[in-house]
Amino acid sequence: MQTLLVASRKGLFVLQGEGAQWRIAAHHFPGDPVTQVMTDPRSGHWYAALRLGHFGAKLRKSTDQGATWADMGSPAFPPKPTTGPLAEDPVPWNVELIWALTPGGAEEPGVLWAGCMPAGLFKSEDAGQTWKLNKPLWEDPRRMLWMGGGNDYPGMHSVLVDPRDARCIRVAISCGGVWQTADGGAHWDLTADGMKADYLPPDIEQDPNAQDPHRMVQCAADPDVLWVQHHCGLYRSTDGGRHWTGIAPPAPSGFGFAVTCDPRNPLRAWFAPAQSDTFRYPVGGKMVVTRTDDGGQTFQVLDKGLPSQDAYHLVYRHSMALAPDGKTLALSSTTGGLWVSPDAGDNWHCVSRDLPPVAASGWVTTG
């Protein structure tokens, strides 16, 4: 039996099942928006990020598979300087959203990383009890040029710890491109070369600091291979994210938010297309997933079991999740649809069309 955690506008759902048979086994934090969920494969502990409408972003942790939850410390910005260049920072130094939660390396069991909105990167060395802002990235003057991608402020939604070396971390920001560090966060390089933002003036459309990667994922078996669903199309890198190659937009659309990739096969990835940034729903009301098995050269359109007409689901960037088996795929939407495929997207089974809007989902890997 497999377990899927679904972070929704009205709580965290625990789904259990296999094949075509799934059920909601538990509902935690009912009524509270949950923005991210993560199971730590090192400890088996579950983490849930809440965005309480009145009381801010909070982090909860369960060490017993959801039987009980503890209120953890939450990432928080230090006092904003009152003098110097940062005093003029127009971005509020308040964490409004925990958007990414990522375990550190296998050899550093208490380390967690959190990407937030505004786009600060935070590190915990005590399994989420306390957090510290990564100042080298936050204080980089280029950060002042980041933009909010459909939000009031820039946000960091993807934080990837390299499985070969936990000091190597890559992050993606809407809108602030892709950044990476080789020394645990002391120094950062802006590495979005090759990306193109069509909506910018022609002279700056290739500015790496202005790119809007919607989601970035990394192949565990070949970590130099990364994929990005960008606001303006799809990208793949084979050199650890230093350079990016555009992928010809597959039918029916190259626009979307979510991407997930095969942990063992660097040539395979899935996308959840929407029509365009103006029309954020499936092309023609027909919901599909696209999959490439050859590094983006060609794509298959996967639709068996997905709504074929009058469907207005949007899949957010963290709402398509591949199980560790490399073939069980979960797809969830802003209009409360949830589908699971047991065979890498070839066939889909509807689990529910009645959930709250889904922000993120993740498979339980241990515990």
Add this chain to the structure above:
Amino acid sequence: MVTVEFAPSLRRHVECAPQTVAPGSLRQVLEAALLAAPNLAPYVFDDQRCVRKHVAVFINKTMTLDRQRLDQPVQAGDRVLVIQALTGG
């Protein structure tokens, strides 16, 4: 002394009984009351230690508009009530 109470919507996350603290500025009063439940402070204050924009603080029957300085004097016998503002959510 000053009485400080937190609404049930806050206490559902972190329990805190009504507190009795010394008079002072509103910040001094709130900080003193939150010593009884330090984990409640991030629900009331944002990262910059300002009252969150969707939290309302009343001194007796008057809602305080300042969220940053919190230098308004609170007198002995006053009652401070911290609630969720009827916004957002």
